[in-house]
Amino acid sequence: MSLLAIKALSVSIGDAAILHDIDLDMRAGEIVAITGESGSGKSMTALAVMGLLPRGAKAKGQIILDGHDILQTPEPALCKIRGKTVGMVFQEPMTALNPVQTIGAQVAETILIHEKTTKAEANKRAAAMLERVGLKVPPSRYPHELSGGQRQRVVIAMAIALRPKLLIADEPTTALDVTTQARILELLRGLVREFGMGLLIITHDLAVVAEIADKIVVMQKGRVVEVGATQDLLTNMQHPYTKALFAASSHLVQLPVHTGSVQLLSAKHITRDYPLPRKTLLGPRPTFRALDDVSFYIDHGERVGLVGESGSGKSTLTRAILGLEDVQSGEITLDGAPVFTGKKPNLAVRRKMQVVFQDPYSSFNPRHRVDRLITEPFHLLETPPTGQARTDAIAKALTDVGLSPDDAGKYIHEFSGGQRQRIAIARALIIEPELIIFDEAVSALDVSVRAQVLDLIADLCRKRPLAYLFISHDLSVVRTVTDRVLVMQAGKIVEQGETETVLTQPKHPYTQALIAAAPQLPQLKQAV
Amino acid sequence: MIRFAAGRLTSLVISLIVASIVIFAVIEVIPGDPAAFMLGVNARPDTIAALRAEMGLDQPVIQRYFAWVAGMLQGDFGTSWTYKTPVSDLIADRIWVSLPLAIYALALSTLIAFPAGIYAASRRGGAGDTAIMGATQLGVAIPNFWFAMILVLIFAINLRWFSAGGFPGWDNPFQAIKSLTLPAIALALPQAAILARVMRSSLLDMLGEDFIRTARAKGLTQRQALWRHAVRNALIPVLTIIGLQFSFLLAGGIIIEQVFFLPGLGRLIFQSISARDLIVVESVVMLLVFVVIVVNFLVDLAYAAVDPRLRTKS
Numbered sequence: 001m002s003l004l005a006i007k008a009l010s011v012s013i014g015d016a017a018i019l020h021d022i023d024l025d026m027r028a029g030e031i032v033a034i035t036g037e038s039g040s041g042k043s044m045t046a047l048a049v050m051g052l053l054p055r056g057a058k059a060k061g062q063i064i065l066d067g068h069d070i071l072q073t074p075e076p077a078l079c080k081i082r083g084k085t086v087g088m089v090f091q092e093p094m095t096a097l098n099p100v101q102t103i104g105a106q107v108a109e110t111i112l113i114h115e116k117t118t119k120a121e122a123n124k125r126a127a128a129m130l131e132r133v134g135l136k137v138p139p140s141r142y143p144h145e146l147s148g149g150q151r152q153r154v155v156i157a158m159a160i161a162l163r164p165k166l167l168i169a170d171e172p173t174t175a176l177d178v179t180t181q182a183r184i185l186e187l188l189r190g191l192v193r194e195f196g197m198g199l200l201i202i203t204h205d206l207a208v209v210a211e212i213a214d215k216i217v218v219m220q221k222g223r224v225v226e227v228g229a230t231q232d233l234l235t236n237m238q239h240p241y242t243k244a245l246f247a248a249s250s251h252l253v254q255l256p257v258h259t260g261s262v263q264l265l266s267a268k269h270i271t272r273d274y275p276l277p278r279k280t281l282l283g284p285r286p287t288f289r290a291l292d293d294v295s296f297y298i299d300h301g302e303r304v305g306l307v308g309e310s311g312s313g314k315s316t317l318t319r320a321i322l323g324l325e326d327v328q329s330g331e332i333t334l335d336g337a338p339v340f341t342g343k344k345p346n347l348a349v350r351r352k353m354q355v356v357f358q359d360p361y362s363s364f365n366p367r368h369r370v371d372r373l374i375t376e377p378f379h380l381l382e383t384p385p386t387g388q389a390r391t392d393a394i395a396k397a398l399t400d401v402g403l404s405p406d407d408a409g410k411y412i413h414e415f416s417g418g419q420r421q422r423i424a425i426a427r428a429l430i431i432e433p434e435l436i437i438f439d440e441a442v443s444a445l446d447v448s449v450r451a452q453v454l455d456l457i458a459d460l461c462r463k464r465p466l467a468y469l470f471i472s473h474d475l476s477v478v479r480t481v482t483d484r485v486l487v488m489q490a491g492k493i494v495e496q497g498e499t500e501t502v503l504t505q506p507k508h509p510y511t512q513a514l515i516a517a518a519p520q521l522p523q524l525k526q527a528v
Numbered sequence: 529m530i531r532f533a534a535g536r537l538t539s540l541v542i543s544l545i546v547a548s549i550v551i552f553a554v555i556e557v558i559p560g561d562p563a564a565f566m567l568g569v570n571a572r573p574d575t576i577a578a579l580r581a582e583m584g585l586d587q588p589v590i591q592r593y594f595a596w597v598a599g600m601l602q603g604d605f606g607t608s609w610t611y612k613t614p615v616s617d618l619i620a621d622r623i624w625v626s627l628p629l630a631i632y633a634l635a636l637s638t639l640i641a642f643p644a645g646i647y648a649a650s651r652r653g654g655a656g657d658t659a660i661m662g663a664t665q666l667g668v669a670i671p672n673f674w675f676a677m678i679l680v681l682i683f684a685i686n687l688r689w690f691s692a693g694g695f696p697g698w699d700n701p702f703q704a705i706k707s708l709t710l711p712a713i714a715l716a717l718p719q720a721a722i723l724a725r726v727m728r729s730s731l732l733d734m735l736g737e738d739f740i741r742t743a744r745a746k747g748l749t750q751r752q753a754l755w756r757h758a759v760r761n762a763l764i765p766v767l768t769i770i771g772l773q774f775s776f777l778l779a780g781g782i783i784i785e786q787v788f789f790l791p792g793l794g795r796l797i798f799q800s801i802s803a804r805d806l807i808v809v810e811s812v813v814m815l816l817v818f819v820v821i822v823v824n825f826l827v828d829l830a831y832a833a834v835d836p837r838l839r840t841k842s
Contacts, residue, residue, distance in 0.1 A: 083747030
């Protein structure tokens with residue numbers, strides 16, 4: 001008998017149909033991955049199984065979980081099923097825990113609300129479960145004292161405290177670093193084996209899917225477009241969308257060959273300390289060293305990647321290069337001129353570099369039209385273009401990134417995520433900078449959109465020599481769009497060199513660990 | 529936690545020192561002769577000189593400041609110019625009316641606001657929520673003295689359950705509490721309306737948080753999730769408002785004190801300002817500042833008790 005059987009499930013909210021005729025079947029001990037791009041209905045399917053659809057959602061069809069039809073079960077009975085028969089792990093470990101309760105109490109709560117047992121007994125079992133998920137801190141800790149990976153372990157402990165038959169994990173590793181991601185995936189796999197439970201994992205990351213799943217379900221716009229056992233599906237994709245999805249995830253771009261070696265950006269022995277709160281009332285403030293003797297350079301027209309995990313100092317370095325903050329020691333120069341002079345950024349230098357940020361949704365003022373948004377860097381110029389020259393500059397910048405000059409009059413909410421990132425690039429290009437910093441610029445995009453934006457970047461390089469610093473946690477992306485790569489760990493650059501060489505023959509143990517942890521799409525697909 | 533409390537305590541002491549310097553400076557040092565001010569334009573020079581000597585104004589500023597502070601620390605606030613009695617006695621009489629009244633009103637306001645706010649949040653958009661939000665809208669809009677008059681009309685004049693005003697003293701605690709009841713309700717209602725709205729919106733924010741979804745996935749009912757996970761997290765903004773309200777209730781009850789003819793601090797300050805009795809004004813203001821700072825200190829401690837993140841961050 002199947003553990004979970006979804007039959008002809010349709011969900012709508014108001015007039016909008018979210019899910020159409022979903023069918024899905026899984027057995028105990030099986031790992032099923034639902035994948036697809038944002039808006040495909042992956043998470044909604046998971047919430048439907050939990051009986052936690054948002055208010056106002058109407059569901060039709062059947063969801064049979066361990067003999068219960070979830071859609072026909074009244075709320076009080078659903079509460080008895082949730083946590084006991086089915087547990088759920090969410091994407092964002094930083095906010096998934098109650099900040100004012102100890103982690104032990106939160107795990108014990110799962111036991112206490114489902115079983116008649118004493119608090120002491122529940123606490124004991126919670127502690128054992130926290131140990132089982134590999135957490136090495138005492139249960140008396142609060143969530144804010146833990147890292148993202150540790151918090152995700154707590155969330156998992158909470159979900160599996162009663163050994164549910166089904167565990168649903170919605171993007172459980174998306175917010176985590178690659179090395180942490182590898183450990184969490186290993187933990188989930190181990191738990192499935194040990195408890196014999198089913199795991200329904202939802203992720204947009206095809207490499208993760210290929211690595212962990214027994215069966216893959218591909219969704220697009222609220223429909224299941226293809227289902228198959230992992231090996232079969234990977235070797236014999238039927239649906240064009242599945243093919244497109246896998247092709248986009250291993251998308252490679254052709255950069256024009258970089259020649260010449262005239263130095264553009266130079267950073268020498270950069271150190272940046274942040275003050276921490278005082279330990280004693282009048283004692284000296286301890287400091288945290290975010291950048292520790294960092295030195296590197298970027299040549300004119302050179303594409304350099306910067307990889308490292310969260311907290312390694314990537315963002316601090318970006319801020320220092322842009323002259324947004326001064327550094328304690330060392331010097332950063334662009335074309336020989338310091339980026340930071342006196343107490344403020346050097347505008348003459350600042351106009352030679354621009355930045356594109358990660359989040360295409362929050363990095364624009366929603367009240368301004370596109371023309372105003374992308375001409376913002378003009379204030380760096382001594383004589384900003386006006387009248388026809390300004391209009392022409394706007395039209396050129398928009399055309400360069402594959403948008404239409406007519407888009408200048410629109411507001412940002414009228415664009416999709418990928419288009420917004422194009423607008424962000426247009427904003428960076430409009431004053432024709434020497435250097436662009438891409439700060440996780442493609443990380444928030446769906447794979448197909450990401451492939452398009454990467455193509456755009458390669459195109460721009462072909463039109464004119466463009467130097468950039470490409471910051472990303474995604475090694476496969478860095479590999480295709482950069483000539484040289486810097487690897488950062490704990491504020492230090494531990495390895496640098498030609499991208500291909502560093503990624504195929506890493507010398508530093510940290511680089512080796514990063515590469516080993518990054519999930520890989522099977523080779524057979526890279527040939528497509 | 530102890531380090532956090534010690535840190536807050538240090539800032540409390542520093543605030544008090546700064547406040548005392550500012551109050552002293554404003555009243556005694558800033559140009560203009562306090563003695564001449566207190567006696568008015570028609571005073572004879574020798575009367576002014578006598579008052580100056582009595583107030584110690586002929587001594588250096590620093591010495592006067594330390595004498596003032598040292599006196600306060602020993603409970604000696606000087607002698608009132610108009611009442612001719614020690615200021616400490618004046619304050620002691622009044623504070624035994626104002627402080628219980630403020631605490632009473634705050635307790636009532638919290639007792640009304642918490643259930644109302646929680647109920648409204650848990651029934652968001654429903655009839656109960658609409659009714660409570662409508663009532664709080666009225667409560668915020670209507671001034672408390674109007675409530676006071678309505679209460680007097682109903683409960684004192686028509687029903688005769690309470691007296692319309694006055695305070696019999698604490699010899700008979702039951703009578704004392706009874707005479708403070710109508711004023712406390714009049715003070716509490718508008719505050720409760722504000723507090724209920726803050727409680728509701730703060731709770732609704734919390735109910736949208738990810739950890740509520742996590743709690744629901746564990747098998748908690750919506751109500752359990754609200755009580756076990758949302759309420760405590762929602763308390764931080766609510767505590768801030770409670771702290772502000774207490775300070776207001778202590779000194780800001782002057783209109784209510786007038787309506788109910790209560791001998792409270794508000795009236796004392798009003799009367800001493802009218803009579804230009806700067807000695808009393810200075811001391812009462814210092815006392816109020818002291819209370820506000822202490823209340824803020826307690827609110828800080830309450831924050832830390834509610835939220836573990838604040839304990840480690842001191």
